[in-house]
Amino acid sequence: MSLVLCVDGERWRQHLLETVTALPGVVPVAKGNGYGFGIGRLARRCGWLDEQASVTGSRIDMMAVGTYLELHEAAPRFDGDLLVLTPWRPLGAALDVPETLNPRVIHTVSRLADVGDLLGRAPDARFVLEQLTSMRRHGMTRRDLLAAAEVLAESGLSGLAGVAMHLPLNTASHLGEVTRLINDVVATGLPTRTIFVSHLTPVELAGLRTAYPDFTIRPRIGTDLWLGQRAALKVTATVLDVHAIERGETFGYRGRSMPKGGHILVVSGGTAHGIGLEAPTGDQSLRSRAATIARSGMDVAGFVRSPFSIDGKQRLFAEPPHMQASMLFVPSGARVPDVGEDIEVRVRFTATTFDRVDIR
Numbered sequence: 001m002s003l004v005l006c007v008d009g010e011r012w013r014q015h016l017l018e019t020v021t022a023l024p025g026v027v028p029v030a031k032g033n034g035y036g037f038g039i040g041r042l043a044r045r046c047g048w049l050d051e052q053a054s055v056t057g058s059r060i061d062m063m064a065v066g067t068y069l070e071l072h073e074a075a076p077r078f079d080g081d082l083l084v085l086t087p088w089r090p091l092g093a094a095l096d097v098p099e100t101l102n103p104r105v106i107h108t109v110s111r112l113a114d115v116g117d118l119l120g121r122a123p124d125a126r127f128v129l130e131q132l133t134s135m136r137r138h139g140m141t142r143r144d145l146l147a148a149a150e151v152l153a154e155s156g157l158s159g160l161a162g163v164a165m166h167l168p169l170n171t172a173s174h175l176g177e178v179t180r181l182i183n184d185v186v187a188t189g190l191p192t193r194t195i196f197v198s199h200l201t202p203v204e205l206a207g208l209r210t211a212y213p214d215f216t217i218r219p220r221i222g223t224d225l226w227l228g229q230r231a232a233l234k235v236t237a238t239v240l241d242v243h244a245i246e247r248g249e250t251f252g253y254r255g256r257s258m259p260k261g262g263h264i265l266v267v268s269g270g271t272a273h274g275i276g277l278e279a280p281t282g283d284q285s286l287r288s289r290a291a292t293i294a295r296s297g298m299d300v301a302g303f304v305r306s307p308f309s310i311d312g313k314q315r316l317f318a319e320p321p322h323m324q325a326s327m328l329f330v331p332s333g334a335r336v337p338d339v340g341e342d343i344e345v346r347v348r349f350t351a352t353t354f355d356r357v358d359i360r
């Protein structure tokens, strides 16, 4: 009766172990919807990965969450340090971290003003300084880092846990940029030799370690860790109802008339799960219809491609997805699944809320 993430546990765990083995110093990232698994489950898995250190050769002494509000999901399930990826600001949830968590939390500080502000409020705070990269999201310039180094030297405080850089996806090579950034870190004289990076390939990481043997390079990885073995992951929806329908009969929320005969299938999975939010526009002029057809996979009857498939064939939405269910169209001649049968769904794992995660 549900939208389920089915995990081949053996294969998934094997992939996790191989990834951690290949990436010493890895900091697993669990944020947002926990890559479909949920942050709590991934936090427990980080603890399990740490227990496997004799297999992987790597302790998992730190994991990363996205926001301060996510700390309470990870903290009870993982004993190590908790890096918060969203930069610290002197407002909101960043100021409400429970006292008991403070020794385990590592803040990300991305503005010069925040260095003094954070240390003024919490002199024993642990933190990484984020460096501005070509992404231009958050981070400090070389000049800011230099000034931060002076602030730290004057304060005599020693919570600096490293420098962090968040790099764009899929660029040809990050090595030139990372080399420049690390050289900037060296030039500032900051008292750290730990660099947190994201989106580097194993080859790029190995290259960096060779170029900077006195540095500890720590890759922060989510997608390639949790979702890196797609063959271990399958998403299914349950067929909840089946109705034969003739051409011309009405159906759906808007009482639409069926343009051709076949079956309407009601399956679990709707907008609340993040299913099929790219429904067609309401503009039904012939010209825009043709454009929508070309863009979205709408067929001539006005049905739009859905992420659900039956016997390997992707099926069409009979109408835009409802909140927790969707109505699909199965044309005459195709096999009609039974109520209770599971069918496959293609989803974006980071944008889907599953009713259940089955790890077998």
Ligand SMILES: *Cc1c(COP(=O)(O)O)cnc(C)c1O
Pocket: 029, 031, 085, 166, 197, 198, 199, 220, 221, 222, 223, 224
């Ligand atoms: C999300 C995030 C990561 C992990 O990204 P993936 O592409 O899922 O591996 C790493 N660093 C930062 C700062 C992030 O926000």
